[in-house]
Amino acid sequence: MDASRLFKCRVLLVDDDPVLLQTTAAIVRSFGFSVRTAEDGFVALKILREVLPDMIISDLRMPNMSGFELLSIVRRRFPHLPTIGISGEFILATMPLGLLVDHFFQKGEYTPGDLKAKMKELISDSPIRPHIGKADKAPLWIPRKDADYIVVTCPECLRSSSIPDQTDAGDLQLTECFACSAMISYLVDSSVLKALRDARPKASAAN
Ligand SMILES: [Zn+2]
Structure with missing residues (x-):
C-alpha cells in the first residue's frame, strides 16, 4: 500500500447542488482528507480516468448521470473502492442500494461525526473487501430515462456513449x-426512476 494514503486519503465528492458540494467538501477536508469535487456523474468519470481516489461520496439523484449509474460503473470497474451514497429522497426497500454503496446517509439525518466515523471505518476495511469476484461478473445497471436512447459507460475505459434504447427491461444486453472495443454487458431498468417519481407526488420530477 502507498504509505502516503495513510496520511491523506483522497475523496471524490459528487453532488449537483453547488452549495451542498462546497459545504460537504469543507467538512470532509476538516477531517484531514484531500477532496476533489464533481457536479455530476460524467464529471466524476472524467476525474476517475485521471486519478483514482480512496473513496467516493455521491449524491444519488443528479441530472445528466445519476449517482445510481455512476456508482454502478464504479462498483464494476473498481470493486475495492469504498462508496457512500447520500440522498434527500426516501429509499425504497426494492432499490439495489446494497449492491451500489457501502453505506447510505439520508440528507439532514447524520452529523459530521457520523460521516467521519463511517469514512474511517470503510477506508480501513477497503483492502479486505470480500465481493470483488461478484462485482466482476455483475452487468452494468442503467436506469431507463424518458428517451429513446440510453447512455452506456464502458467499465474498462470509462467513456460514455448514447445508443438507441430498443431493449426490454430486465434483459441482459451486449x-x-x-x-x-471492450464488450459491455448491461441491464436497463426503468423501475428506480419511476419509483422516485411516484414517491414524490408534491414535487415535479426534476430529471
Ligand atoms: Zn471502452
Whole structure:
C-alpha cells in the first residue's frame, strides 16, 4: 500500500447542488482528507480516468448521470473502492442500494461525526473487501430515462456513449465500446426512476 494514503486519503465528492458540494467538501477536508469535487456523474468519470481516489461520496439523484449509474460503473470497474451514497429522497426497500454503496446517509439525518466515523471505518476495511469476484461478473445497471436512447459507460475505459434504447427491461444486453472495443454487458431498468417519481407526488420530477 502507498504509505502516503495513510496520511491523506483522497475523496471524490459528487453532488449537483453547488452549495451542498462546497459545504460537504469543507467538512470532509476538516477531517484531514484531500477532496476533489464533481457536479455530476460524467464529471466524476472524467476525474476517475485521471486519478483514482480512496473513496467516493455521491449524491444519488443528479441530472445528466445519476449517482445510481455512476456508482454502478464504479462498483464494476473498481470493486475495492469504498462508496457512500447520500440522498434527500426516501429509499425504497426494492432499490439495489446494497449492491451500489457501502453505506447510505439520508440528507439532514447524520452529523459530521457520523460521516467521519463511517469514512474511517470503510477506508480501513477497503483492502479486505470480500465481493470483488461478484462485482466482476455483475452487468452494468442503467436506469431507463424518458428517451429513446440510453447512455452506456464502458467499465474498462470509462467513456460514455448514447445508443438507441430498443431493449426490454430486465434483459441482459451486449454492446461494443466505441472507444476501446471492450464488450459491455448491461441491464436497463426503468423501475428506480419511476419509483422516485411516484414517491414524490408534491414535487415535479426534476430529471
Ligand atoms: Zn471502452
